[in-house]
Amino acid sequence: MKIILISLDTLRASRLSGYGYGKPTSPFMDRLAREGVLFERAYAADIPTEVAHTGIFTGKVGLTTGIVSHGSELTHLPKSTAWLPTMLRSSGFATSAVDNLYQLKEWFARGYRYYINSVGGNRWIDGRTVNELAFPWLEQHKDESFFLFLHYWDAHTPYLPPESYVPQFYPRGRDPFDRANTSMERAYNHLAYPFFKHHHYDLLGPVTDSDYYDALYDAEIRYLDDRLQDLDRHLEKLGIREDTLVILFGDHGESLTEHDIYWDHCGLYEPTVHVPIMMRWPGRMPEGRRVPGFVQQVDLLPTILEAVRRENPRGIDPGKLADPTGLDGKSLWPAIEGRTDRTHDTIYLSECAWQAARGIRTDRYKLIRTYDSGPFVRPDTELYDLRDDPGETVNLAESQPELAARLERQLMEWVSGKLAGRPDPMEQQLQQAGLPFRRRIEQILASTGMSWDDWRLDPRRERFDTALRSHG
Missing domain, CATH: 3.40.720.10 (Alkaline Phosphatase, subunit A)
Structure with missing residues (x-):
């Protein structure tokens, strides 16, 4: 066999x-x-x-x-x-x-x-x-x-x-570097940019078209x-x-x-x-x-x-x-x-790298509970109706609080049952070391003399690139 x-x-x-x-x-x-x-x-x-x-x-x-x-x-x-x-x-x-x-x-x-x-x-x-x-x-x-x-x-x-x-x-003839196209600006100005600049963006050059x-x-x-x-x-x-x-x-x-x-x-x-x-x-x-x-x-x-x-x-x-x-x-x-x-x-869903979150997915609904949003802006609770909103664009947590509460209880009961009295490894990670990928960004920023708080206050590509050049 x-x-x-x-x-x-x-x-x-x-x-x-x-x-x-x-x-x-x-x-x-x-x-x-x-x-x-x-x-x-x-x-x-x-x-x-x-x-x-x-x-x-x-x-x-x-x-x-x-x-x-x-x-x-x-x-x-x-x-x-x-x-x-x-x-x-x-x-x-x-x-x-x-x-x-x-x-x-x-x-x-x-x-x-x-x-x-x-x-x-x-x-x-x-x-x-x-x-x-x-x-x-x-x-x-x-x-x-x-x-x-x-x-x-x-x-x-x-x-x-x-x-x-x-x-x-x-499409042939379309220029992925056309400066009139600004669809990449949100990516370049995102808090996760230092990591992706190092591992991805610089390898492709100054792309301006996100479709590329x-x-x-x-x-x-x-x-x-x-x-x-x-x-x-x-x-x-x-x-x-x-x-x-x-x-x-x-x-x-x-x-x-x-x-x-x-x-x-x-x-x-x-x-x-x-x-x-x-x-x-x-x-x-x-x-x-x-x-x-x-x-x-x-x-x-x-x-x-x-x-x-x-x-x-x-x-x-x-x-x-x-x-x-x-x-x-x-x-x-x-x-x-x-x-x-x-x-x-x-x-039941879980992540702990860029963000720390857990979720529950039923045939129709998904609830996500975020504990640390890392470099993202996330509400604590998200609820989506995947039948009517497959793109998960409309958060129903506030408009359907009873459903959100019921799904969160189901999620927490599942977590408690799996742990069976053992410490929660996600809590241990966040308390003892924090999010692993945030630490990666902090290490990259440290090479430029910038801190995480500096970057959060002004996550501009130009400032980071200038700082990186000044630090060799």
Whole structure:
């Protein structure tokens, strides 16, 4: 049996044709979904990258593992926590990853017999590089039962797609540097600007047209789609395509200027928490199945374990692949086979990086409770009717206080139940170290002689650029 689990970092569901987008960003992924199963309302319960992937490999949400923050020095995942690659390796699978999350936290390398670190000389990892590292390993292990984790970063900032991919998403003849266009001013004057200047804006030059950034994001997705097609062709060349369970997921999405978030993945709004999940396993899964109800990333671990137990491959000990205790995820197999349309009736959401917030998502409503807004301006409570207001533009918290109070009580009861008397890791993070991404901005500002309060009082691009130049 062969399993390839593929993380498509920063991939927003609503930007794929299979999820209703009108531009040709994902022809291969659309085909893969037609050959297998697509989950229409899949959610990242914890964002961003560190907490999302921790949940995927444990089958447990952040409040269960204690990992709720991204980039925090306070977090640690005990080695006693059941971890998917470790379980598969102990049962007899050859395990490998092409990934660089080990640079973030050591636990992301656990359980792999072969960990191929994709980090290179710069921050941007090309999907072609991931394939170049993965293909030889596949050739060497094609006759074994294996688990391979691949992590593609193409849709993550900085958006630097090959130039040939841009024209199909940005009109020819339109100038992204036209000084008459002022649509980038809000992004350049945002409190988060120092971070993105360093990691993103300077790499593209003085862009004035915000639509150009959106087009680059689309171009990156299309480039990624082509690299995934290259991978599929390689599986076919090796003669293992029909034997391989392929699972694609987005770890979180991306906001493209919505809610004052400029090409980043914070905020518990739909662009960031609604992610794609699709899978294909020829002959073992139905073709063209679309699951309409709620599922979430932590469902992937029990789904994979059940797949192995069903297949019962030679040389693999299924006795070591029982579901760990305390899982928050549920197997997707009943939904895959049409016996149900969901694994969850309600989704609970959390973030602690740029902002600290929790949320609850029902079929119709979403409530967000913000505890620290970081570099953003947020009301303490937001309530949206996603049936009538899918863009989450009208906050109903004041006009429907009883509904807001009921949903907040439900959220707090869920949090209390998950903690079961343990300290709240989000509270500990805020009290002991603060928001991790605010600290990053403070470090950048410190190099210019500016403080966070200086920047808050006058978040002007010109002043920061002048200060940065004066400090070399």
